[in-house]
Amino acid sequence: MSEISRADVEHLATLAHIAMTDAELEKMTSELAVIVDSVKRVQEAAGADVPATSHPLPLTNVFRDDVVGHAFTAEEALANAPEAEDSRFKVPAILNEDDDAVTANTPQEGGAR
Amino acid sequence: MTTTTQAAMDAAELMSFEDAIETFEPVLGFEVHVELNTASKMFSSAPNAFGDEPNTNVNEVDLGMPGTLPVVNGKAVESAIRLGLALNCTIAQRCRFARKQYFYPDTPKNWQTSQYDEPIAFDGFVDVELDDGEIFRVEIERAHMEEDAGKLTHAGTSGRIHGADYSLVDYNRAGVPLIEIVSKPVTGAGSRAPEIARAYVSTIRDIVKGLGISDARMERGNVRCDANVSLMRPGAGVFGTRSETKNVNSIRAVEHAVTYEIRRHAGILSAGGSIVQETRHWKEDTRTTSSGRVKSDADDYRYFPEPDLVPIVTTPQWVESLRAELPEPPAKRRRRLREAWGYAEAEFRDVIAAGLLDQIEETVAHGASPAVARKWWMGEISRLANARDVEPAVLGVEPATIVELNDLIQAGTINDKIARQVLELHLDGAGAPAQIVQDRGLEVVSDDGALAAAVEKAMAENPDVVEKVKGGKFKAIGALIGPVMKETRGQADAGKVKEIVLQKLNMNSS
Amino acid sequence: MAPTPDSLIRLTAAQMSAKLRTGEITSVELTQAHLDRIGAVDETINAFIHVSGDEALQTAAAVDASRAAGGAEAEQLHPLAGVPIAIKDLIVTKGQPTTAGSKMLQGWMSPYDATVVEKIRTARMPILGKTNLDEFAMGSSTEHSAYGPTRNPWDITRIPGGSGGGSAAAVAAFEAPLALGTDTGGSIRQPGAVTGTVGTKPTYGGVSRYGAIAMASSLDQIGPVARTVEDAALLHDLIAGHDEKDSTSLAEAEYPEGRIPSFAEAATTKNVAGLRIGVIKQLQGSGYQAGVLSRFQEALDQLRDNGAEIVEVDCPSFDYALGAYYLIMPSEASSNLARYDGVRYGTRVLPESGPMTIERVMGATRAAGFGDEVKRRIILGTYALSAGYYDAYYGSAQKIRTLIQRDFEAAFERADVLVSPTSPTVAFPLEDKLDDPLAMYLNDVATIPANLAGIPGISVPGGLSEGLPVGIQFLAPAKEDARVYRAAAALERLLNDNDEPPLWAQVPALEEVTR
Ligand SMILES: [Mg+2]
Numbered sequence A: 001m002s003e004i005s006r007a008d009v010e011h012l013a014t015l016a017h018i019a020m021t022d023a024e025l026e027k028m029t030s031e032l033a034v035i036v037d038s039v040k041r042v043q044e045a046a047g048a049d050v051p052a053t054s055h056p057l058p059l060t061n062v063f064r065d066d067v068v069g070h071a072f073t074a075e076e077a078l079a080n081a082p083e084a085e086d087s088r089f090k091v092p093a094i095l096n097e098d099d100d101a102v103t104a105n106t107p108q109e110g111g112a113r
Numbered sequence B: 001m002t003t004t005t006q007a008a009m010d011a012a013e014l015m016s017f018e019d020a021i022e023t024f025e026p027v028l029g030f031e032v033h034v035e036l037n038t039a040s041k042m043f044s045s046a047p048n049a050f051g052d053e054p055n056t057n058v059n060e061v062d063l064g065m066p067g068t069l070p071v072v073n074g075k076a077v078e079s080a081i082r083l084g085l086a087l088n089c090t091i092a093q094r095c096r097f098a099r100k101q102y103f104y105p106d107t108p109k110n111w112q113t114s115q116y117d118e119p120i121a122f123d124g125f126v127d128v129e130l131d132d133g134e135i136f137r138v139e140i141e142r143a144h145m146e147e148d149a150g151k152l153t154h155a156g157t158s159g160r161i162h163g164a165d166y167s168l169v170d171y172n173r174a175g176v177p178l179i180e181i182v183s184k185p186v187t188g189a190g191s192r193a194p195e196i197a198r199a200y201v202s203t204i205r206d207i208v209k210g211l212g213i214s215d216a217r218m219e220r221g222n223v224r225c226d227a228n229v230s231l232m233r234p235g236a237g238v239f240g241t242r243s244e245t246k247n248v249n250s251i252r253a254v255e256h257a258v259t260y261e262i263r264r265h266a267g268i269l270s271a272g273g274s275i276v277q278e279t280r281h282w283k284e285d286t287r288t289t290s291s292g293r294v295k296s297d298a299d300d301y302r303y304f305p306e307p308d309l310v311p312i313v314t315t316p317q318w319v320e321s322l323r324a325e326l327p328e329p330p331a332k333r334r335r336r337l338r339e340a341w342g343y344a345e346a347e348f349r350d351v352i353a354a355g356l357l358d359q360i361e362e363t364v365a366h367g368a369s370p371a372v373a374r375k376w377w378m379g380e381i382s383r384l385a386n387a388r389d390v391e392p393a394v395l396g397v398e399p400a401t402i403v404e405l406n407d408l409i410q411a412g413t414i415n416d417k418i419a420r421q422v423l424e425l426h427l428d429g430a431g432a433p434a435q436i437v438q439d440r441g442l443e444v445v446s447d448d449g450a451l452a453a454a455v456e457k458a459m460a461e462n463p464d465v466v467e468k469v470k471g472g473k474f475k476a477i478g479a480l481i482g483p484v485m486k487e488t489r490g491q492a493d494a495g496k497v498k499e500i501v502l503q504k505l506n507m508n509s510s
Numbered sequence C: 001m002a003p004t005p006d007s008l009i010r011l012t013a014a015q016m017s018a019k020l021r022t023g024e025i026t027s028v029e030l031t032q033a034h035l036d037r038i039g040a041v042d043e044t045i046n047a048f049i050h051v052s053g054d055e056a057l058q059t060a061a062a063v064d065a066s067r068a069a070g071g072a073e074a075e076q077l078h079p080l081a082g083v084p085i086a087i088k089d090l091i092v093t094k095g096q097p098t099t100a101g102s103k104m105l106q107g108w109m110s111p112y113d114a115t116v117v118e119k120i121r122t123a124r125m126p127i128l129g130k131t132n133l134d135e136f137a138m139g140s141s142t143e144h145s146a147y148g149p150t151r152n153p154w155d156i157t158r159i160p161g162g163s164g165g166g167s168a169a170a171v172a173a174f175e176a177p178l179a180l181g182t183d184t185g186g187s188i189r190q191p192g193a194v195t196g197t198v199g200t201k202p203t204y205g206g207v208s209r210y211g212a213i214a215m216a217s218s219l220d221q222i223g224p225v226a227r228t229v230e231d232a233a234l235l236h237d238l239i240a241g242h243d244e245k246d247s248t249s250l251a252e253a254e255y256p257e258g259r260i261p262s263f264a265e266a267a268t269t270k271n272v273a274g275l276r277i278g279v280i281k282q283l284q285g286s287g288y289q290a291g292v293l294s295r296f297q298e299a300l301d302q303l304r305d306n307g308a309e310i311v312e313v314d315c316p317s318f319d320y321a322l323g324a325y326y327l328i329m330p331s332e333a334s335s336n337l338a339r340y341d342g343v344r345y346g347t348r349v350l351p352e353s354g355p356m357t358i359e360r361v362m363g364a365t366r367a368a369g370f371g372d373e374v375k376r377r378i379i380l381g382t383y384a385l386s387a388g389y390y391d392a393y394y395g396s397a398q399k400i401r402t403l404i405q406r407d408f409e410a411a412f413e414r415a416d417v418l419v420s421p422t423s424p425t426v427a428f429p430l431e432d433k434l435d436d437p438l439a440m441y442l443n444d445v446a447t448i449p450a451n452l453a454g455i456p457g458i459s460v461p462g463g464l465s466e467g468l469p470v471g472i473q474f475l476a477p478a479k480e481d482a483r484v485y486r487a488a489a490a491l492e493r494l495l496n497d498n499d500e501p502p503l504w505a506q507v508p509a510l511e512e513v514t515r
């Protein structure tokens, strides 16, 4: 039997941001177990001395010149937005604070993670 | 952690800094993000520009549109190598980008293209100079390339993320090239930890500015520091749990944040509490940090090599050609300038502390003497900046203005006092100094007739002073200068007044 | 005799090109004939998600005008100018919706054209519309489409293969002479095999991926779908080449002679004398239908009889190819599909109850916007990349990739091209494997190794079994795409070297079904 538990799948669904019902979790757990069992034998095949290939062709150093190309107008950028306000994309409230966001009245700059 | 314990810990008394350092050994760590000043973004050709209308510096790549692919900005790679070299790092012969995956609305693809186990530069150091001239070495773990995220604004009644009704996203900053510099743990700082933190960030800022790879304006977020602090008991040998204070966006704030966190940790630890590994947010208004996000096992970024990009291979020739073009390191430059300018050690340190090295160098380059340049920047300009609550460097004084003012003084057209007045008028938008002097008739009254009349009047009104001068008390002349100035609306030259008085009394000053 | 609309659509693209050039037909006639055909049969076939008749006719009229103007304007027309084409709805198009077969992108209008679409537009080929596919190209039957399954023109109770079933069915049913597909694990070749059409997966990097909605970035390739090898080659010539917007696309200098050879020219080669053809031991035998193996053996016999040297090659690591593929593909896909979160574009679904936070809106959006197969692969990929499992799964799979490349290298020492059946079975009935993901995945067992290694492959019709098409696959070393065209063109000629019409012409008349 596979090592994948329902709790694992629940955790994976959380990581992947897919809301799942109990029934879906059950079904996904059993399907995943079968699939994982069938693919896990890749572990047997390659020894430690085999290098990983993450790219089919050995290209290196593909760079772009630092030249400005095209940019959208705000209208174009927001054309497909589910919701927008003030030339910005509008999203529901964020609970998990991990940003440098600013309040509407005190603009300041901040950073990436 | 429950809200109650959180509150209890937030309420724990801060320990005084002195006591904290007496009891604990602080260990610091820094992650500094440097925004590069390339024309275009890290992986797209959209403009890398600050302050424009929201969502106008983006194209399909920056918005993570379906089907889009990244292409690496070659200049950003060169900037990263140059910075790596300036940080005395080893440059990777081969490195790759990786996807760091997490869902967040400021991150258009829901992953950040960054570097993971293959940074472009690693194992370096920077020597930072402390206020007393002592050099402290901070080891660098790595410097890697990545892209910036967009900017969120939380809207709603509270104006805070908690309780906000909704948030707005501007992706202009998304994809701006970043280099993240990660230090190794800094130990042995002791009571100088806050000072070291400040000096470290200031040194990084000087380095990237010197390299010309970033505008390095902290107030715009070009250089942003995450400061990690943990405390351990002396001799414990094991680091304590650390807090990570995010986005401390000024040199002074770095010093304050580290001080605050040391005091906060010490307070909690001595009260028998334990430190939560979490991100903290720096609050400039209260000069405190507040709890951010608790680090948990759920953080699983699922890094893997970015399949849409190919590896970067650096040849020794490439690296060496970039090394050959490196500018003089800031520390070396400082030594050179100090010698060239002949400042006293204390004078020079004050200049560094005020962040005015560049300004003075530029002013000297424009023709002012080092003494004059220092006098202006450390004197009147700093005073004005202080009064206006900004850094002197960003007050808006151009070196050419100082040279012009100084020339006017040298020519005797204005005196020091008028010059200060002219500078203030200039900053308020009244035009170039010479123009201001002309427009407002601020020339020193040097035609002997008018000045002599004023002097004569003052002498007549102050016979006692005249007697003292006659008696050899030349210093008494000072008492006449006031009335003369009043008469001439301040446009008299003090030296000239003295000269005329003595002349009239048939005396000689020497 | 003037060509009738029905005879127009039965021409090959090369013939259409020739007749357009001589003025025997106009592009408007040709385009209209295809639109009429779509109108007549697509309710049954469901090859198209979106038909863009007006735009296609406008392009056609403009081409006709240029042709009528004569002189330089007519001379500068691309050979395929005026020949209509269908585009897999995984490839973004400005001015026409792009859905990727998903509810997630329903109504989404791309603000930009894929590089291949730019090339199609520059060549002035009328774009008939966007073809159906398994959602985000995840599937081997085109049943996993939010817009209903596509049916196989040879038997409308059967699947057309996948994920590019729409493009293959459209071409097989004469709804389009040419189409673009994408191939991540066989999505051009396997539909080609089961619909009796020709499909090529170019060398990885041979065609720009810019604008192809990514499933698995290190495996995805855009390629041509056609009824003849020459037609596929003509389209391949148009779309091939370096693109500065795709860092993984190959520069001309990367090719053996410093330039990309003409594939159309390669496709005119009719000779296999002296060609060394390697039969891959691992891609035959158990798991392959008897009828498929018979057609395969006959093809080998024909090739041998005409002077080809047939050798057997051993590729032992191919036994692990499917496993490696079903780790790498979902890993990359789980990442590539993270962007569909209801923030910037596409569907946004609000949770039915509870707090309305962005986290929960993303969760509800992705729950409602993605179908089961997509969710399965995202969860599988998330698992394979997650902390503690990366080395065992993703890492091991990447090592298998190295072993497969080594197997191919060794095989290509002994053979100029390799050959296998494209798909282990003929088209299976709709819904047959829908509840058995593993059985579905087995369809790609013969096509996947080429994607893992980045090499080119083609599927060419090899005859019928039980009245359904069987595909023969040729593989060549990276950047040697010309070789697969040479081999496939030769086999195509050998199999059609009789009085019967070519296989593709034998597809059942569909009018009877619809009317
Ligand atoms: Mg970091």
Ligand SMILES: [Zn+2]
Pocket: A112, A113, B033, B146, B180
């Ligand atoms: Zn970072």
